[in-house]
Amino acid sequence: MSLTKTCDDCFETKPLTDFYPHARNLDGRRGKCKVCMIARAKARYEKNRPAILVQAKDRYLEQRQARIEKMREYRATRKTSKQQGVPHASEPLA
Numbered sequence: 001m002s003l004t005k006t007c008d009d010c011f012e013t014k015p016l017t018d019f020y021p022h023a024r025n026l027d028g029r030r031g032k033c034k035v036c037m038i039a040r041a042k043a044r045y046e047k048n049r050p051a052i053l054v055q056a057k058d059r060y061l062e063q064r065q066a067r068i069e070k071m072r073e074y075r076a077t078r079k080t081s082k083q084q085g086v087p088h089a090s091e092p093l094a
């Protein structure tokens, strides 16, 4: 098995470690090198930035109530330091 691969995008031959893993490809690596993948992801983000930010905000707001509930549950089950017998910083040490 070859330890190098030619990128589908920039056509440079690079070591396999310069390609992200991809289980479904025969050689187990992506067709485009990491540099090209990162450049594509950046370009895609720049192009779709407003939509991506709206999606992220929607997701944040959707999950907000669930996060609050979870935190309430956690706080209710958690013992305070006083219940654990740990003296508060303001209390003199015996």
Ligand SMILES: [Zn+2]
Pocket: 007, 008, 009, 010, 011, 012, 032, 033, 034, 035, 036, 037
């Ligand atoms: Zn490339």
